[in-house]
Structures are given as structure tokens and as C-alpha cells.
Amino acid sequence: MPSISTRLFLILVMTTGLVWLSAVVWIFLSTRAEVERVLDARLMEAGRMVSSLIVSQDIKVDADQPLGAELPARPNLSYERQLSCQIWSLQGVLIGRSGGAPDQELAEHADGFSQTMINGESWRVYAITNADLGVRVLIGDNLTIRDGLVNDVIRGLLLPVLLILPALAGLIWLSVRRGLAPLNNIARDLEGRRASDLSPIKGVETAKEIVPVLDSLNGLFARVTRLRERERNFIAFAAHELRTPLAGLKTQAQVALASDERAIRDQALRQIMVGVDRTGRLVRQLLDMSAIEAREPAERRGAVKAGTVLSSLARELADPARKVTIEIAPGLDALELEIEPELFTLAARNLMENAVNHSPEGGVVRCHMAVEGEEQCIVIEDDGPGIAADELPKVTERFFRGRNKAPIGSGLGLAIVELALGRSGWRLRLQNRVAGGLSAIIAYAPASRAAGAS
Amino acid sequence: MRILIVEDDAVLRDGLKVGLAISGFTADAVESCEEANAVLKNHAFDALVLDLMLPDGSGLDVLKSMRERRDDTPVLLLTARDGVADRIAGLDTGADDYLGKPFDLDEVAARLRALVRRAGGRSRTVLEWRHLRLDPSAQLVERGGEPVRLSRREYSILHVLMAHPGRVLSKRQIEEKLYGWQEEVESNAVEVHIHHLRSKLGPGLIETVRGIGYRLGEEA
Structure with a gap:
């Protein structure tokens, strides 16, 4: 896996090198063009100058006399070698030449610039003909010398580059390391953690660009923490709810075996009956739950006469011993719901059972219809203690039992209700009543209904 | 207990x-x-x-x-x-x-x-006082090797006294060990039970310290 720093380093070094290289090429080309332009101008200038000197008779040339005079040599040797001058008669006789100029004719062409090879050396030559005097002036420039000039410029340019590039590479490496420090900090923080440590990353020096990553990472940590806590709670609650009734049964059985008193034995046996009933209910709820879970999430199908179902449940669940009664509002009789009858019955049964179990002696459980905004609702109300506000979000978790729990509750009822309603696109809402007690609301919104039907 | x-x-x-x-x-x-x-x-x-x-x-x-x-x-x-x-x-x-x-x-x-x-800082499971032995695990009381039948309350009072040998326990303290707070305390019940204990285990077993309470006596 390539590291970001190596990649960044390579990219930066390559682009920097490329920029330098193209700069060198560009300088090389432009310097050469400039040098050629300047030197060509000098060549032309020199040719015209010699020609005009001849015209003004400052230099005497006899067109017939070969090599009458050497042009005066200049004192500076390095300049002397640069320009060569030849003066030829139009008949082809070398009349004069500068020092260091070759004997051979530099150019045989018409006036203007040309390039020739003489004795293995390239020459740039400017020719100008003076027809009045019958002479041709040739001014030549040794190209080797010209190239040397351009090369000197490029060498002067490249030498510092070779020295600077390694230093630049080092600086780039340091900058990359420094720039990636925030990432490294986070990586170090994560590496130093135990696998179970899901606390948010904080106190790490970071950069603006990494903040979103950090935020979503911390968000993920928080979600995983919540999930893990829920799972832990579920296991703990489940263990408690499943093992406690067993412990109760065993203890009561041991009491019945150990006691000689008939009254104690009978009481223990009655308690065993209660325990078995409760465990039976728990088993039934567990089976209900897995039955609902095994279903496909159903579209809204089936039709339920809410009033009929609720009335028959009310007859079954009312608790005459504690004088708890159930009232069904007449409006519900006409209400038909699009929901699988079995799921609705299951949800309503658990809600009504809860309401009855939490009702005080002589309490009344009321079922009625309500419309809240877009939503149509069936409300089941009781006069019980309600649910503590901090427990409201948790009560539909499996096996969760709040502070105001009923003696025979298992913590599964509301979980079953939510599951059953959710399977057909309905929702359960719980709220404490102002007058005391709980409102359990089975709700559906027409909008979600349309979405569910499509 | x-x-x-x-x-x-x-x-x-x-x-x-x-x-x-x-x-x-x-x-x-x-x-x-x-x-x-x-x-x-x-x-x-x-x-x-x-x-x-x-x-x-x-x-x-x-x-x-x-x-x-x-x-x-x-x-x-x-x-x-x-x-x-x-x-x-x-x-x-x-x-x-x-x-x-x-x-x-x-x-x-x-x-x-x-x-x-x-x-209580004890390692022995059986409580002993003079000729008396009380085994809490079997709820058994022996006097000179002979088992003695005691009622539940009598056993509890003896247990409390033997767990604190030499200490004087008030009637209130004994009642607290004897009755749950959910139970009705019968008045004079402690006196009645101690009377029964004395008659079963010997009159000198439990001494009455006037105005304070009871403790185990020297002659049992």
C-alpha cells in the first residue's frame, strides 16, 4: 500500500523537476535565438562597415592585387578569433583578410547569410557585394564559438540547479511530513487504543480538512457504543427475565419439600403455579416474537374491524378481581383498518394487557379513536403510573422493564407491539397523560399509507 | 439471624x-x-x-x-x-x-x-457454651450430648445469645433479631420464650440483668 507521503513526495519532486527542466529548455532555446539574432546583426553590421570603409577609401584595395593588406589585427585575442573577414575581388582573387580567417572562400553564394563548412568547422557567413569597386566582403562567424557561448549560458544555469535540486527534495520531504502531521496524529491515537476503546478522538492536533473525517469517525464510535450498550443490556435483561422465574420456581419447590407445615407447602405450591403461569406467558411472548420476525414485512392487507377485535379482547382481559374495566368507544365499531388481523390482535392484546396490569384497583382502561394532524389513531389509555420520561425511548427494547413495571410483565410486550405494527407499516406511540397514566397510540398517516400501498 | x-x-x-x-x-x-x-x-x-x-x-x-x-x-x-x-x-x-x-x-x-x-470473626461453625452446643447448619441444640427440641423462636433467642457470649442483650435487641419488621411483635413474647428455654435447659442458663436485658449464665 503506497503511503500518502511517498506519493506526495514523488509527485512534488517530479513536477518541480519537470518545471525546472522545461525552464531550462525554454531558456536554452530563447538564449540561442537571441544570441543568433545579436551575432547575426553584428555580422551584418561588420560587413557593411568594412564595405563602407572600402567605399570611403579608408581601406585601399586593388582589385587586381592579391592580398595587398592584412586588416589590422585587434589586440584582444579572444575577440580576434570570433569574426573573420575576407575581401574578394569579383574575379575571385582574395584581396584581403583578417587574422585567423581561412584562405578558402567563406561563401560562394549571393549576398546575405549562409552557413558553410570549411576544414571541418561550421561558419555563419554574411556576404555583401560592392559592385562599384568590384569587391565582395565576406564576414564569418565560427559556429563552434557561437555554440560555446550558448552552452556557457546553459551550464551557468544548470550548475546551481544540480546543487539546489537535492536541497529542494529534502525540503519537499520535510514539508510533506509536516503537512501530514495531523493525519499521523490521528493514526497514532487510533493505534494506541485498545480494541474496546470507543471513546471519541479528541485533544488531537488536527487540520480543518480532517475535521469532517474525524467527526464522522467519532459519530461512528458513538453509534457503535450505543449499539454495544443496547446489546449488553439486552443480554443482561434477557438473562434476568429468563432465569429469575426459574430461580423462583426452584426455591418455591424446595420450600414445599422442606416444610412440614401444610399451610407453607400450599402457599409454595400456589406460588409455583403463579411462576409457571408467568413463565408460560414469557414463552408465549417469545414465540409470538419469533413468529412476527419470521414474516415478510407485509404490505397493508387484510381488513380488521377494530371494534370487534378490541371488544373481544376487552371481555377476555378485564380483571374483575381488581375491578379493572375496559371501555370501548362506540366510534370504533365502524372503523376498518388495513392490517393483517393477526398482527393487529397481537399488538392490541399486549397493549390492553399492559394497560390492565398497570391500572390501579377499580381503574378504567379506555379505547377510542382520535385524529392527530394527518394521522388516524387508536388510543388505549389507562390510569396507571405511566412511564418515566427517561425510560420512554427504551421501553420498546426487548426485556427492558422500567421502574413502574407490572408484577407479571416480562419486558417483551411493547417490543412485540412495535414489531407487529412495524411489519404492516403502522407505528406505536407512547405518551404520559397529563392527568396521569399512559396513552398507547396505534397510528398511521395517510401519506405513509399511500407510500406503503405503492 | x-x-x-x-x-x-x-x-x-x-x-x-x-x-x-x-x-x-x-x-x-x-x-x-x-x-x-x-x-x-x-x-x-x-x-x-x-x-x-x-x-x-x-x-x-x-x-x-x-x-x-x-x-x-x-x-x-x-x-x-x-x-x-x-x-x-x-x-x-x-x-x-x-x-x-x-x-x-x-x-x-x-x-x-x-x-x-x-x-463475627469466628471460623468454627458450631457455637458452644458450657455444656451447650448449637449447630446453625442443622438447627440442632445439644445439652451434654443430648439433643434438645426447641421451637423456632426459642432456637433463635438461644442462637442470638450464644453468638454474643458474655454480652448483655436488651429485650429490644433480641426482638429485632427475632421478628422481621413486617411481623407483629407480641408483647412479653421474649419473656415467655426465655421462660421456656430456662425450663428446657436449666434455670441458670439465661441471667436477667435488671433494667438492661439478658445474658448467658455461668451454670448451664
């Missing part, structure tokens, strides 16, 4: 209460942290049977606040969670012993006896 049971499940709570009474304990039972805290502040117990998961909180919180109050009453935790981490958390909070549900009633009784014995 007076035990407080803190357990929210009605069937189990009742079973423990009756079962421990059969094993010779005086048991009171409550079902929430709040009740437990209130009772613990006003009554002294020889040991506590504490469920971890209570409707209004964790039994560990009750335990923690007990230990913060310097209440050193031995605590036996009962819990459905008996993983190693849970046991460690319980013991580190100040619990003295740990039992996972479902448990054996006799084991609860045996562990409670051991806790109370250790809390």
Missing part, C-alpha cells in the same frame, strides 16, 4: 423469605432499591441477599451506598448475570459472595451462615 432480602420477582422473593425462615433465619423482604435503602438506614441486619437487577436501579448502587455509609453488613449478591466480569464488578463493589440464578435454597442458607460467621 436477621436477613434482608432485596428481590423484585414476587415468587422468588416469597420463596426466599419462607425458605430462609425454615432454615432458621428471620427474613425481611423488599423489592426495590429505594425500599432497601430506607430499611437499611433504620434497621440492623446480619446479612443481605441482594438481587442485582432491580426495577429502580442496580443492586450494586445499594451496595455502594451501604459501603459509603460504613455499613459492613455482609452481602450475598444474587444475579442472572454470572459472567466473570459481572462477578468481579460485584465483589469489587463490596459484595461478600455471589450466587447465579437459579440457585439452590440450601446453598443460599449455607453461604449466609458462612458470611455471618466470618463477619
Whole structure:
């Protein structure tokens, strides 16, 4: 896996090198063009100058006399070698030449610039003909010398580059390391953690660009923490709810075996009956739950006469011993719901059972219809203690039992209700009543209904 | 020995209460942290049977606040969670012993006896005074090797006195060990039971210290 720093380093070094290289090429080309332009101008200038000197008779040339005079040599040797001058008669006789100029004719062409090879050396030559005097002036420039000039410029340019590039590479490496420090900090923080440590990353020096990553990472940590806590709670609650009734049964059985008193034995046996009933209910709820879970999430199908179902449940669940009664509002009789009858019955049964179990002696459980905004609702109300506000979000978790729990509750009822309603696109809402007690609301919104039907 | 049971499940709570009474304990039972805290502040117990998961909180919180109050009453935790981490958390909070549900009633009784014995600084399980022997695990009393039949209350009074040899215990202290706070205390009951004990085990067994209470006598 390539590291970001190596990649960044390579990219930066390559682009920097490329920029330098193209700069060198560009300088090389432009310097050469400039040098050629300047030197060509000098060549032309020199040719015209010699020609005009001849015209003004400052230099005497006899067109017939070969090599009458050497042009005066200049004192500076390095300049002397640069320009060569030849003066030829139009008949082809070398009349004069500068020092260091070759004997051979530099150019045989018409006036203007040309390039020739003489004795293995390239020459740039400017020719100008003076027809009045019958002479041709040739001014030549040794190209080797010209190239040397351009090369000197490029060498002067490249030498510092070779020295600077390694230093630049080092600086780039340091900058990359420094720039990636925030990432490294986070990586170090994560590496130093135990696998179970899901606390948010904080106190790490970071950069603006990494903040979103950090935020979503911390968000993920928080979600995983919540999930893990829920799972832990579920296991703990489940263990408690499943093992406690067993412990109760065993203890009561041991009491019945150990006691000689008939009254104690009978009481223990009655308690065993209660325990078995409760465990039976728990088993039934567990089976209900897995039955609902095994279903496909159903579209809204089936039709339920809410009033009929609720009335028959009310007859079954009312608790005459504690004088708890159930009232069904007449409006519900006409209400038909699009929901699988079995799921609705299951949800309503658990809600009504809860309401009855939490009702005080002589309490009344009321079922009625309500419309809240877009939503149509069936409300089941009781006069019980309600649910503590901090427990409201948790009560539909499996096996969760709040502070105001009923003696025979298992913590599964509301979980079953939510599951059953959710399977057909309905929702359960719980709220404490102002007058005391709980409102359990089975709700559906027409909008979600349309979405569910499509 | 007076035990407080803190357990929210009605069937189990009742079973423990009756079962421990059969094993010779005086048991009171409550079902929430709040009740437990209130009772613990006003009554002294020889040991506590504490469920971890209570409707209004964790039994560990009750335990923690007990230990913060310097209440050193031995605590036996009962819990459905008996993983190693849970046991460690319980013991580190100040619990003295740990039992996972479902448990054996006799084991609860045996562990409670051991806790109370250790809390009293004794290692011997059998209490002895002169010619008397009292074996709490079998609820057996012997006088000079001969078993003596005692009623539950008589046995409890003798147990209390023998657990504190030489100390004078007031009638109130004896009543506290004898009756749960949920039970009605019959007036003069202690006097009646002590009268019976004297007639069964010898008149010199229990001395009356006028105005203060009772203690074991030199001649038994």
C-alpha cells in the first residue's frame, strides 16, 4: 500500500523537476535565438562597415592585387578569433583578410547569410557585394564559438540547479511530513487504543480538512457504543427475565419439600403455579416474537374491524378481581383498518394487557379513536403510573422493564407491539397523560399509507 | 439471624423469605432499591441477599451506598448475570459472595451462615457454651450430648445469645433479631420464650440483668 507521503513526495519532486527542466529548455532555446539574432546583426553590421570603409577609401584595395593588406589585427585575442573577414575581388582573387580567417572562400553564394563548412568547422557567413569597386566582403562567424557561448549560458544555469535540486527534495520531504502531521496524529491515537476503546478522538492536533473525517469517525464510535450498550443490556435483561422465574420456581419447590407445615407447602405450591403461569406467558411472548420476525414485512392487507377485535379482547382481559374495566368507544365499531388481523390482535392484546396490569384497583382502561394532524389513531389509555420520561425511548427494547413495571410483565410486550405494527407499516406511540397514566397510540398517516400501498 | 432480602420477582422473593425462615433465619423482604435503602438506614441486619437487577436501579448502587455509609453488613449478591466480569464488578463493589440464578435454597442458607460467621470473626461453625452446643447448619441444640427440641423462636433467642457470649442483650435487641419488621411483635413474647428455654435447659442458663436485658449464665 503506497503511503500518502511517498506519493506526495514523488509527485512534488517530479513536477518541480519537470518545471525546472522545461525552464531550462525554454531558456536554452530563447538564449540561442537571441544570441543568433545579436551575432547575426553584428555580422551584418561588420560587413557593411568594412564595405563602407572600402567605399570611403579608408581601406585601399586593388582589385587586381592579391592580398595587398592584412586588416589590422585587434589586440584582444579572444575577440580576434570570433569574426573573420575576407575581401574578394569579383574575379575571385582574395584581396584581403583578417587574422585567423581561412584562405578558402567563406561563401560562394549571393549576398546575405549562409552557413558553410570549411576544414571541418561550421561558419555563419554574411556576404555583401560592392559592385562599384568590384569587391565582395565576406564576414564569418565560427559556429563552434557561437555554440560555446550558448552552452556557457546553459551550464551557468544548470550548475546551481544540480546543487539546489537535492536541497529542494529534502525540503519537499520535510514539508510533506509536516503537512501530514495531523493525519499521523490521528493514526497514532487510533493505534494506541485498545480494541474496546470507543471513546471519541479528541485533544488531537488536527487540520480543518480532517475535521469532517474525524467527526464522522467519532459519530461512528458513538453509534457503535450505543449499539454495544443496547446489546449488553439486552443480554443482561434477557438473562434476568429468563432465569429469575426459574430461580423462583426452584426455591418455591424446595420450600414445599422442606416444610412440614401444610399451610407453607400450599402457599409454595400456589406460588409455583403463579411462576409457571408467568413463565408460560414469557414463552408465549417469545414465540409470538419469533413468529412476527419470521414474516415478510407485509404490505397493508387484510381488513380488521377494530371494534370487534378490541371488544373481544376487552371481555377476555378485564380483571374483575381488581375491578379493572375496559371501555370501548362506540366510534370504533365502524372503523376498518388495513392490517393483517393477526398482527393487529397481537399488538392490541399486549397493549390492553399492559394497560390492565398497570391500572390501579377499580381503574378504567379506555379505547377510542382520535385524529392527530394527518394521522388516524387508536388510543388505549389507562390510569396507571405511566412511564418515566427517561425510560420512554427504551421501553420498546426487548426485556427492558422500567421502574413502574407490572408484577407479571416480562419486558417483551411493547417490543412485540412495535414489531407487529412495524411489519404492516403502522407505528406505536407512547405518551404520559397529563392527568396521569399512559396513552398507547396505534397510528398511521395517510401519506405513509399511500407510500406503503405503492 | 436477621436477613434482608432485596428481590423484585414476587415468587422468588416469597420463596426466599419462607425458605430462609425454615432454615432458621428471620427474613425481611423488599423489592426495590429505594425500599432497601430506607430499611437499611433504620434497621440492623446480619446479612443481605441482594438481587442485582432491580426495577429502580442496580443492586450494586445499594451496595455502594451501604459501603459509603460504613455499613459492613455482609452481602450475598444474587444475579442472572454470572459472567466473570459481572462477578468481579460485584465483589469489587463490596459484595461478600455471589450466587447465579437459579440457585439452590440450601446453598443460599449455607453461604449466609458462612458470611455471618466470618463477619463475627469466628471460623468454627458450631457455637458452644458450657455444656451447650448449637449447630446453625442443622438447627440442632445439644445439652451434654443430648439433643434438645426447641421451637423456632426459642432456637433463635438461644442462637442470638450464644453468638454474643458474655454480652448483655436488651429485650429490644433480641426482638429485632427475632421478628422481621413486617411481623407483629407480641408483647412479653421474649419473656415467655426465655421462660421456656430456662425450663428446657436449666434455670441458670439465661441471667436477667435488671433494667438492661439478658445474658448467658455461668451454670448451664
